[in-house]
């Protein structure tokens with residue numbers, strides 16, 4: 001950042017000049033709505049210094065910096081004027097109560113509209129279902145216009161302002177957002193801002209030879225620079241192709257394509273790109289999107305000689321987007337999707353960057369603990385790595401639409417006596433079912449023969465053993481799988497943060513292998529857990545013995561218990577020693593309420609000693625809120641295979 005005195009001197013001057021010009025351009029609107037303009041200028045004043053210094057640091061060296069600055073403020077002003085009244089009211093509410101999303105009543109759900117309800121119109125019919133589950137934020141997977149055929153499940157966007165016509169229209173989406181908001185459900189959408197599809201208007205104009213649009217992407221005439229960059233880059237989809245550059249015949253140039261060859265990385269060192277994407281972001285916010293999942297945040301800035309992931313400028317860009325959102329759409333929250341090393345994940349989580357973040361470390365380590373039956377690595381990592389700023393929160397999930405990668409830290413593993421390389425191999429063998437005695441049925445994803453890397457695909461139920469148990473028609477194995485699934489869900493619901501349910505997992509959806517018949521999908525095993533299957537908890541359902549019914553109702557019950565516990569308000573998580581390598585124990589505490597959560601990750605009964613319980617305030621016993629059962633004074637806590645308790649202390 002430039003020295004403070006420099007910013008102090010120049011920021012207000014620049015803003016004065018810019019506001020005069022913007023006011024002039026928007027005078028017709030402003031004279032009709034003077035209060036709206038007043039609100040805007042107040043907020044610009046609040047956030048200007050930050051926005052100005054960030055943009056100056058990123059783009060100040062450009063000869064036309066001031067022009068870009070002015071255009072950015074203009075876009076923000078225009079967008080604020082156009083913002084629907086109900087969203088402005090929501091903005092005001094959330095400015096007053098900035099911690100609203102930290103509440104224990106928050107529960108997320110995520111789905112693909114086309115797979116879940118065919119289209120947006122039909123999605124409305126399912127609001128009852130979402131409410132039954134207790135969902136308060138609904139993430140719709142990318143539903144924008146995309147190329148036909150392979151489009152990376154919607155992550156190759158051809159137009160951020162158009163919905164895939166098979167799914168609906170932008171107007172329908174905006175209506176849906178308003179309806180959901182009335183029902184107490186926030187709408188979350190992806191901001192796929194690292195790349196566009198090769199069919200996006202910008203990419204087409206680049207291909208038509210327009211230099212201004214070629215500058216939107218990273219293009220190269222020959223292999224000289226690509227070869228240099230390539231030395232430090234990792235292949236994200238190594239089974240699809242190797243290398244991060246794609247030859248384009250129309251332009252006779254190499255295009256930077258980190259993911260698939262039809263996903264062109266945007267060039268954020270060009271202020272036009274920042275400006276254009278800021279406009280798309282504010283457009284989405286004005287449709288009623290209040291949570292934006294920042295897709296592939298790690299990759300947005302390139303620097304020769306580095307892996308081109310997690311560069312400092314990536315943070316500056318997100319911070320600048322954040323400042324703009326604060327000005328023109330204050331209700332908007334960012335959720336970081338950085339599936340990278342835990343040290344890097346944490347860096348995106350700050351109030352001026354992303355208030356929400358996926359918790360990939362917890363996710364991966366839960367599966368690690370389930371495979372080994374031991375909690376030492378999970379315990380170590382949670383003690384050392386789970387802390388984030390108080391104004392932020394984790395989004396805890398068991399799996400998502402993507403694969404599971406073993407992103408734990410190697411030194412953490414060594415610290416608890418685990419060889420990281422061998423352990424990853426074991427976990428991959430375990431979850432692909434190769435390991436003798438494994439209960440899991442997962443699919444390998446993106447094996448890289450150069451370094452042995454592999455990730456795992458599969459649904460919660462299949463990975464936790466239900467698919468195999470059902471195939472064996474073995475009631476005992478089924479019972480174990482049910483317990484594992486419930487244990488994992490209890491963890492997701494009780495760790496600090498917002499639980500996020502991948503819809504389908506609430507009723508125990510199994511892997512779906514039909515993707516193998518679709519040539520556009522068969523090379524991408526993530527489709528095994530992106531199934532079209534749906535199940536409805538209908539009131540008239542008589543067959544309450546089905547596993548689906550059991551899973552669904554247990555989920556509803558657990559969510560209900562969570563929502564009633566002020567102790568589960570975000571933050572306030574204290575790890576406690578369980579004295580048993582199979583038991584993972586922690587305390588949640590808030591507003592005078594204290595809950596001890598103990599989880600048995602082993603397939604055998606385990607026990608936590610009475611003196612340990614006494615040392616953390618449970619000497620007089622405790623009441624388990626899950627099974628409504630009481631442990632007695634000075635007794636050890638005995639937990640059956642895969643059992644968990646949420647214990648309230650008993651005070652005598």
Ligand code: GLC
Nearest residue numbers: 152153155192259295296402
């Ligand atoms: C993110 C998405 C993933 C996609 C990639 C490229 O990691 O979650 O599904 O393939 O970005 O957009």
Ligand code: GLC
Nearest residue numbers: 236296339340402403405455
């Ligand atoms: C993301 C992640 C990677 C993930 C991929 C999509 O960028 O970094 O781990 O596998 O996208 O599958």
